[in-house]
Amino acid sequence: MDRRCAVNAPVVVGVDGSASSLDAVDVAAREARLRGCALKVVHAFTWPMMHVPLGPSPLGPPEGGLRNIADRLVADAVKRAQSAEPEVEVTSALVTGEPLTVLEAQSRKATLVVVGTRGAGGFVGLLVGSTAVHLAAHSHSPVLVVKDQPRRVQQIVVGVDGSPAGEAAVEFAFAEAALRNAPLTALHAWTLWNAPLPELQDDGLSYTEPADKLRDSEERLVAQVLAGRTQRYPGVPVKRKVVRSGAREALIEASKDAALVVLGARGRGGFAGLLLGSVSQALLHHAHCPVAVVRGTAAGQ
Structure with a gap:
């Protein structure tokens, strides 16, 4: 933007x-x-x-x-x-x-x-x-x-999940951080249930013990999402935060120290046809700061 x-x-x-x-x-x-x-x-x-x-x-x-x-x-x-x-x-x-x-x-x-x-x-x-x-x-x-105006903190938090629908939210968050001269935290929460399963032939990986390699994969995902945008917004300080946790719990906790949380309307794992995902709904109800919800393109939704 x-x-x-x-x-x-x-x-x-x-x-x-x-x-x-x-x-x-x-x-x-x-x-x-x-x-x-x-x-x-x-x-x-x-x-x-x-x-x-x-x-x-x-x-x-x-x-x-x-x-x-x-x-x-x-x-x-x-x-x-x-x-x-x-x-x-x-x-x-x-x-x-x-x-x-x-x-x-x-x-x-x-x-x-x-x-x-x-x-x-x-x-x-x-x-x-x-x-x-x-x-x-x-x-x-x-x-x-x-909600809960005003806030003394400046940090903006954006939920990153690597989904096509979430791309617009990440772009909005970077632009908003640049407008406000605020730091940005890119938060990605993953569990064994919502992370994509790796290919079995990769390095002899077993589905019974995938946590370490899944964590590496999730960190690479965040790096890929942020790579181009950190170049376009060089003045925005960005902190990556990858946690093994439910997205709702992690984002609600992060909202305690944020001026704004930015989310896509529907992220990875959402059911086709839903216009607003469960994570976005939970944050609208329970976040401790204002929440921005950004819908992606029609194709991404």
């Missing part, structure tokens, strides 16, 4: 008036500044779909009514963005529709979509809202889900 935005491709942030979405506005404004592009504040206005009166009540104040409330909600979010990053151009849209449908459509012409973990309609006790999870699966651009 280039440091500049493509033409007409802003950072989009979904807002609903909740504290979580306002935190997302702050993050989205910063991401727009880093990329040198505009920020678009979007609110999905669901009430017209329910065929209820949108204007003020004849017995109430003229500034009342659902549409006026929505207009003020968007205006407040715009002011917050302008206050956070005064040099960023901020536009807004009040779009009739359900949040997932609206934001998925917006993602078609977005550099990045930013949302909070839970919206105004979220159920108490949920760790992350359904819109964030479903958008991560269906968005046409990377999705950044904001």
Whole structure:
């Protein structure tokens, strides 16, 4: 990803008036500044779909009514963005529709979509809202889900698994680290169950004791994934971390000391047809920092 935005491709942030979405506005404004592009504040206005009166009540104040409330909600979010990053151009849209449908459509012409973990309609006790999870699966651009703001650490962690679908996530993580002037940790977790089995004829290798050679193979995999990108991003300090562990457990633990975790929507071993893998879903729910989910190309998915 280039440091500049493509033409007409802003950072989009979904807002609903909740504290979580306002935190997302702050993050989205910063991401727009880093990329040198505009920020678009979007609110999905669901009430017209329910065929209820949108204007003020004849017995109430003229500034009342659902549409006026929505207009003020968007205006407040715009002011917050302008206050956070005064040099960023901020536009807004009040779009009739359900949040997932609206934001998925917006993602078609977005550099990045930013949302909070839970919206105004979220159920108490949920760790992350359904819109964030479903958008991560269906968005046409990377999705950044904001939680636990702010963070004092700078490190970015990217989950590396060598899958074609994960290539876009690794590229996004390097670009993001370069934009933030942040160090990057490339974390690869493997077990005897998810590592590809070697050929039996290789050096007389037995399937009963493959751990040492599998570990070497997994380390080579990470080196291959990173090789070209470390040359393209020479200013990004990169740490390789290869651990024998479940990916979910390793990434959730790593998120404790990270400003951002970046993942592919679906990695090695995922079932064909799934839009969002179990590891990505687990991190959206349980990570201790914001999470970016990056879908690969259609062929890679």
